[in-house]
Structure formats: structure tokens, C-alpha cells
Amino acid sequence: MSFPQNRMRRMRQSDALRALVRETTLEPGDLIYPLFICPGSGVRNPISSMPGVFNLSVDEAVKEAEEAASLGIGGLLLFGLPAEKDETGTGAWIDDGIVQQALRALRQTPAAKKLVMITDVCLCEYTSHGHCGIVNKSGSDFAIDNDPTVEILAKTAVSHARAGADVVAPSDMMDGRVAAIRSALDAAGFGMTPILSYASKFFSAFYGPFREAADSAPQFGDRRGYQMDGANLREAMREIELDLEEGADMILMKPSMPYLDVIRSARDRFDVPMGAYQVSGEYSMLQAAFERGWLDRDRATLESLIGIRRAGAEFIVTYFAKAAAKLLG
Ligand code: PBG
Numbered sequence: 001m002s003f004p005q006n007r008m009r010r011m012r013q014s015d016a017l018r019a020l021v022r023e024t025t026l027e028p029g030d031l032i033y034p035l036f037i038c039p040g041s042g043v044r045n046p047i048s049s050m051p052g053v054f055n056l057s058v059d060e061a062v063k064e065a066e067e068a069a070s071l072g073i074g075g076l077l078l079f080g081l082p083a084e085k086d087e088t089g090t091g092a093w094i095d096d097g098i099v100q101q102a103l104r105a106l107r108q109t110p111a112a113k114k115l116v117m118i119t120d121v122c123l124c125e126y127t128s129h130g131h132c133g134i135v136n137k138s139g140s141d142f143a144i145d146n147d148p149t150v151e152i153l154a155k156t157a158v159s160h161a162r163a164g165a166d167v168v169a170p171s172d173m174m175d176g177r178v179a180a181i182r183s184a185l186d187a188a189g190f191g192m193t194p195i196l197s198y199a200s201k202f203f204s205a206f207y208g209p210f211r212e213a214a215d216s217a218p219q220f221g222d223r224r225g226y227q228m229d230g231a232n233l234r235e236a237m238r239e240i241e242l243d244l245e246e247g248a249d250m251i252l253m254k255p256s257m258p259y260l261d262v263i264r265s266a267r268d269r270f271d272v273p274m275g276a277y278q279v280s281g282e283y284s285m286l287q288a289a290f291e292r293g294w295l296d297r298d299r300a301t302l303e304s305l306i307g308i309r310r311a312g313a314e315f316i317v318t319y320f321a322k323a324a325a326k327l328l329g
Helices: 008-012 015-020 058-070 098-107 110-114 146-163 177-187 205-213 234-245 257-269 280-291 297-311 321-328
Strands: 031-038 044-046 054-057 075-080 116-121 134-136 143-145 167-170 196-201 250-254 274-278 315-318
Touching: 008 015, 031 058, 031 098, 031 321, 054 058, 058 075, 058 098, 058 110, 058 321, 075 098, 098 116, 098 146, 116 146, 134 146, 143 146, 146 167, 146 177, 167 177, 196 234, 196 257, 205 280, 234 250, 234 257, 250 257, 257 274, 257 297, 274 297, 280 297, 297 315, 297 321
Parallel strands: 031 054, 031 075, 031 315, 075 116, 116 167, 167 196, 196 250, 250 274, 274 315
Antiparallel strands: 044 054, 134 143
């Protein structure tokens, strides 16, 4: 049977019919809101390439968390801008590090109990050279020294758990970091702290604006030696498989929009909770189009997120979290 017996438009006649047959849902609870924490108090420094996103001192971050909780947002992803950077990223794991301070303050905030508190575990915001690991200068070419980096990442994850993180999320792409973090957490008494592994993270131009927000642009070279080549889907599956073997509880895919096929493949292949990160560049280009009046702000915001959910991600890290939650609420 075909047309005129079949008319696809029958089911598109009203809001109620369209809602009945809608295949993909999007709720505020699916969204994770990233925050960039900086020293000081009363600080709300705008990020020029990311309208609506700020570097926030701890007290301001607490206010954002309260608002996020009242909007029904699922959780926060915390990044830190330390007062000082050094060669080995000491600010990432010290007890009074910036993320650790934020976690303690958020733990004192009753409304924040509704939020899953996730921390980004990486060194690039804390190293003077802006790389995600320790620089090995012994060879002729610079390289990031994997195994010593993994030790520092494990120390960082433990210090986040100690300060109150619900979930730790390594985003560095070093080999073996999930296993090292798992055993360090277990040894420190945090056997119940889950790991959300940025399992498949591609080397991407779409992280550009984040580097302004987190002040983490590499001072030399680039991240191709540890982040994945954007052309590779099979390799992404292998990265995920290895992280799961090492003990990752959930996986995070990144970026989203140029990699929706990778998200779909991962969803079809692995029965684990999976999120996707709608990264800074995805946000900035939409914002730029909104500012010019080229795209409808509300519709394009929700469409970009539904697309990621339809590709198979259960939750989405997005700078649109508050805006989207308001539209959905
Ligand atoms: C840290 C990290 C980055 C992002 C998340 N964690 C930057 C990078 O890898 O260069 C990017 C997030 C975004 O662009 O919104 N390694």
C-alpha cells in the first residue's frame, strides 16, 4: 500500500498527535552544566567567545548551582582556573585547589544536593605550557610523558573525591588513566566513586573557545599526540572498549555535532551509560548565528540537543543547559 492510503502527514496534524509519536525526549535532568571556577569573590568574568558563559569565583558558582538545581538540571561539570600554573600542574591535585574549594562550598549548599557533581580531571588548565600532561623534554621532539602524567591524574581524581566530587571525569586521553584512577580511588577509600571517562575524545578545532574560558591553550605544539584523529571511528570503539575494561562506569563522547555517527556506533555497541559533550565551539557558532539573527535561538538550541539525544547519548554536557532547561520547563 502506498499513497493515498499512506499519508505520513496524518500523524503531524496536532501538537497532541505529534507528542504521542515523538521518539526522542529531552529533559532538564539530561543536561550537565559546565562551570569554570576562578579565584576571588564576586567574580563573574565573561568569556568573549562564549556569550552567557563566565569565569566564576566560588561564591558565584554556588549561585549558579542553586539556579541549575531549581531548573532541574542533572548535574555540574567543574573546571578550575588556578591562581598559579606550573610545569607539572600541581594546582590540579592540591588540597586547597580551586576545584576542591568549589566542591567543599557546593557540598555546603543544600540545593546542590539535587545535582550530580562531576569534576573534569585533566592537567591542561594547571600546566604553564597548557598541555594535558607532563612534557618530556628528553627526545628531539617534545612529547607528553604518559605514565608519570597518569600518576598525577590519579592523585587529582582522589583529591576531587575527597573534596566531595560525586563523579570524576578524566579528559586527558592518556593511556591507562582509567585503571590508575580506579585503583587510586579504591586505595583511598573511594571505591564507590564512579568514573565518567572521556573515552573517545577527538583532536578538534571546536575546543577553541574553551581554551579562552579555561586559559588552557598549548604554548607549543598541539594535542594530536594524545587526542584522537577525527577520521577514525573504529579507533574510537577501541578506546571505549579499553576504558570499560579498565573500569570506566560511564563514557563521554566529544565533540558532538561533527561526531554524531561515532555516538550512534558507541550506543549500538556498548551497553553502558553514555553522555556527549556539546563543546565550546558548537555553542559559540550557534551563539554567533543567534546574534546575527541568522538562526532562531530557542528552536536551534533545542534541535541541536535533540540531535545528540537521538544519536544515542543519554545525557549532554552543554553550555546551553540553563537556557534549554528554561525552554523545556
Ligand atoms: C581538558 C578539556 C578540554 C575540553 C574539556 N576538557 C579542552 C581540550 O581538550 O582542549 C573542551 C571542552 C569544550 O570545548 O567545551 N582537556
